[in-house]
Amino acid sequence: MLQEFPEENIEPLATGAWILGTGGGGNPYISTLNLRRLYAEGRRVQIIDPMDLADDDMVAVVSKMGAPLVGQERLSDPVHLARAVEVMEDYLGKPFRAIMSVEIGGSNALSSFLAGAMLDRPVVNADAMGRAYPEAQMTSFAIGNLPMFPLSLVDIRDNEVIVTRAASWKWMERISRKVCTEVGSTAATCKAPRSGREVKDWGIHYTVTKATELGRAVIEARARHDDPVKAVLDHEGGKQLFRGKIVDVVRETTGGFLRGKTVIEGIDADKGSRMELAFQNEWAVAFRDSQPVAMTPDLLCLLDTVSGGAIGTESVRYGQRVTVVALPAPELLTTPAGIAAVGPRAFGYDIEFTSVFP
Amino acid sequence: MYRVGIDVGGTNTDAVVLQGKTVLAGVKASTTEDVTSGVIEALEKVIEASGIDRQRIGAVMIGTTHFTNAVIERRHMEEVAAIRLGLPSGAGLPPMVDWPDDVREIVGNHGYQVRGGYEFDGREISPLDEDEIVRIAGDIRAKGLKAAAVTCVFSGINDAMEQRTKEILQQHCPGLPVVMSKDIGRHGLLARESAAIMNASLLSLADRTVAAFGKALETAGITAPFYITQNDGTLMAADVVRGFPVLTFASGPTNSMRGAAFLTGIKDAVVVDVGGTTSDVGSLSHGFPRQASTTVDIGGVRTNFRMPDVFSIGLGGGSLVVETDKGVTIGPKSVGYRVRQDAICFGGKTLTATDIAVASGKADMGDAGLLAGLDPSLVEAAAKKIDAMLEACVERSRISSTPVPVIAVGGGSILMPDKIGDLDVIRPDNFAVANAVGAAIAQISGETDRVFSLIDGRTRESALAEAEAEAREKAIAAGALAETLEVIEREDTPLAYLPGNATRIHVKVVGEMGGHGG
Structure with missing residues (x-):
């Protein structure tokens, strides 16, 4: 059963995806503009329930890869996402039944929509993270130990790369990241193809609906003058960690990632304290007065205190009034295999994972 | 020493004299077509009203909504070449892609995408296609375009291609003003590009306006330096404005909010500034205008300046009131500074929002007798519509459901009811000249x-x-x-x-x- 994704859902999807992006994945604004242009041309996206996939259906997993800071200047074009899928189809010699995004967080939530609209293929109501993460091995498919190759990568200059085989998810990440950095730290990719069975077993399901409804809750709270931050917490069962003002941002674009930290000075109940949010494309660990208090895979979101909208690692700046919240992670990510793949140690922090959701 | 603040709005030119924290006098004059005579009139009036010696004026601070109004009303904007250096990246989203259709048409929709641009690490995306720039220069001459805006991908990292493009354009089009995006905005291609294009389209207006200010001060015999207020409530030298009019975009709301806080001593409130053509609504939080956290719309165009979070609607004292078969409409067209001639209550022929305020007893100005012939049901419908428009934008700007006062300022604030929803409306002394006060304390x-x-x-x-x-x-x-x-x-x-x-x-x-x- 296919269901048309109506144009009026684009805005809520983008708003919700940006919050679930936990600071990374890039602001969906540019992707939203691209999708609206495709809708204006008369193209439409159909949504397919993951459970409606046949076991042997082939599903393309797409993503724009790279540093979000780069995407704000080098605007993406849906042509390349579609091309990445076609390159993969040519290589495999068979067509995809449907398309899904690798991550529901940030602009990649819309990547499957852009490719789907271009190629007239349905979009799966699922992703492989339930949020956003910077690296290939940080997916539910990697946690499920599924094959990680082949991968196709397309840039703006007619460079097309297929990684036919890799020794591990980490090697796939290293090789594809190297290529991505070389072509300007932004590229369209089609990851290892998934069968319908694999998507049913290992995908994070119904995240398109989740992002859209979260976004709608925020937009409606704004319209009612309710507290949109509270709307986020209520909708997701989250916890408020800190409220304050940004006093410093340190950024470094290295190895195709945006790394750094942002420092928040507390106000109201948090007056006198400081929170430091360390990031690698996404917010990874929150330190309150130097003590780690929340960390991945719990979702750390930096929200504009007034609008409830997400603030990304690439757009956070001095003086913003912000609230840090934690949202529960998809269950799979908090299993031992999940924590090994996406826990604090995966980001180089020698900290035992402790959830703020006991 | 005294400080003089002047606010040149679409309708009124206001002036105040401040000595320390005291407002010695505040006056209103009408904005004139040439700008100059209105400023002179306001200056002479305020000097007379305050009784000060004009030689002891230490500085003159001018705030103006001229450039913002030009965009909102889609007037005085010139057609410009909008050149982006970055192909083959971003081809699917051409310059002005997220602009409202009418503004894009007014600046001519002359978008060009050229090979060039940088990667994040300073490498070239492509070498700059100089032949294409020469061809565009020919196009600019053929079309008679008055200015160009150049935006290069990652110009914040390296501005050499923007500089080179400017050089080539000026070689082939001598005297052509070329705005480089790196001088206008920050990281974020579309917003920076949009700001550069708007800036280019307003350069002629900026030139005329700054010259008019200078002439006015000279005529009034004032030798003190003069400054113009910018978006963040700070001052810039008048000459800088000739090159960067967009930097004044939100100065009007910033001035009125800072003025409202100064005049009332209230630190948390919604401020509604009703002018002749538009109303600006924003929030005061801890005495300062609440800043927009990311992007701000100017006349529907998304920019990323640091600006107060202000919502503007096309409703002011001079807004046209028109009966249509779908009911009554108010604005966005306005008689602007001609309200004191054109409004019916002042003996004119145009039905304006001011006439509705007078006819419904909210305000007392002009000659109410001239409105006797108005259909009472039209007056009622229009008054209701005005209240609803104001309430909607106050609701939009309100940051929490905690009731805060609404401070009404600006010459058009006679349109404001005494209560908006459950919120009380406060009108401070000198409410009509809050903008000029804000400019004076910039x-x-x-x-x-x-x-x-x-x-x-x-x-x-x-x-x-x-x-x-x-x-x-x-x-x-x-x-x-x-x-x-x-x-x-x-x-x-x-x-x-x-x-x-x-x-x-x-x-x-x-x-x-x-x-x-x-």
Whole structure:
């Protein structure tokens, strides 16, 4: 059963995806503009329930890869996402039944929509993270130990790369990241193809609906003058960690990632304290007065205190009034295999994972 | 010494004289087509009303909504060439892609995408296609375009291609003003490009307007320096405005909010500034205008200036009231500064929002007798519509459901009811000239924006401190009181492609102008 994704859902999807992006994945604004242009041309996206996939259906997993800071200047074009899928189809010699995004967080939530609209293929109501993460091995498919190759990568200059085989998810990440950095730290990719069975077993399901409804809750709270931050917490069962003002941002674009930290000075109940949010494309660990208090895979979101909208690692700046919240992670990510793949140690922090959701 | 604040709005030109924290006098004159005579009239009136010696005026601060109004009303904007350097990236989203259709048409929709641009690490995306720039120069001449805006992908990292494009364009089109996006905005291609295009389209208006201000002061025999207020409530030298009119875009709302806070002493409120053509609504939080956290729409165009979060609607004292078969409409067209001639209550022939306020008994001005012939049901419908429009934008700006007062300022605030929903409306003394008061108390800034090499023991922290010290020195040299200085911008961008661990640091500090006494 296919269901048309109506144009009026684009805005809520983008708003919700940006919050679930936990600071990374890039602001969906540019992707939203691209999708609206495709809708204006008369193209439409159909949504397919993951459970409606046949076991042997082939599903393309797409993503724009790279540093979000780069995407704000080098605007993406849906042509390349579609091309990445076609390159993969040519290589495999068979067509995809449907398309899904690798991550529901940030602009990649819309990547499957852009490719789907271009190629007239349905979009799966699922992703492989339930949020956003910077690296290939940080997916539910990697946690499920599924094959990680082949991968196709397309840039703006007619460079097309297929990684036919890799020794591990980490090697796939290293090789594809190297290529991505070389072509300007932004590229369209089609990851290892998934069968319908694999998507049913290992995908994070119904995240398109989740992002859209979260976004709608925020937009409606704004319209009612309710507290949109509270709307986020209520909708997701989250916890408020800190409220304050940004006093410093340190950024470094290295190895195709945006790394750094942002420092928040507390106000109201948090007056006198400081929170430091360390990031690698996404917010990874929150330190309150130097003590780690929340960390991945719990979702750390930096929200504009007034609008409830997400603030990304690439757009956070001095003086913003912000609230840090934690949202529960998809269950799979908090299993031992999940924590090994996406826990604090995966980001180089020698900290035992402790959830703020006991 | 006295400080004179002048606000040149679409309808009125207001002036105030401040001595320290006291408003000695505030007056209103009508804005005139030539700008100059309105400013002279306001100056003469306020000097007379305050009884001061014009030689003892220390500085004149001018705020103007001229450039914002031009965009909102889609007037005085010229057609410009909008050139983006970055192909083959971004081809699917051409310049002005997210603009409302009508503004895009007014600036001519002359978008060009050219091969060029940089990667984040300073490498070229493609070499600059200089032949294409020469061809565009020919196009500019053929179409008779008055200016160009050039935006290069990652021009914040390297501005060489924007510079080179300007050079080629000016070689082939002598005297053509070329706006480079790196001078206007920050990281974020579309928003920076849009700001550069709007800036280019307003250059002729800026030239005329600044010249008119200078002439007015000269005619009034005032020799004190004059400044123009910009988005963040700080002052810039008048000549800078000729090149960068967009930097004044939100100065009107900033001035009125700062003026409203100054006049009432209230720190948390919604401020509604009703002018002749538009109403601006924003929030005061802890005495300062709440800043928009990311992007701000100007006339429907998305920009990323640091600006107060203000919502503007096309409703003012001069807004046209028109009966259509779908009911009554108010604005956005306005008779603007001609309200005192064109409105029916002033003997004119055009039905305006001011006439509705007078006819419904909210305001007493002009000759109510002239409105006797109006259909009472039309007056009622229009009055209801005006209340609903104001209520909707107050609701939109309100930041919490906690009731806060609404401060009504501006000459058109006669349109405001005594209550908006459950919120009380406060009108301070001198409410009509709050903008001019805000201009008079505008702050002085100091700014550093340059590349630092993090070598020989210089760390990021020490470089930031150095930059801040430089900015503070500049602000103090420009007349700011050291103890009032506060950092409002602090940003560093590592320039990965330069040797020596180079980083670009931008720090801006603001403070109160000294010499309040006397």
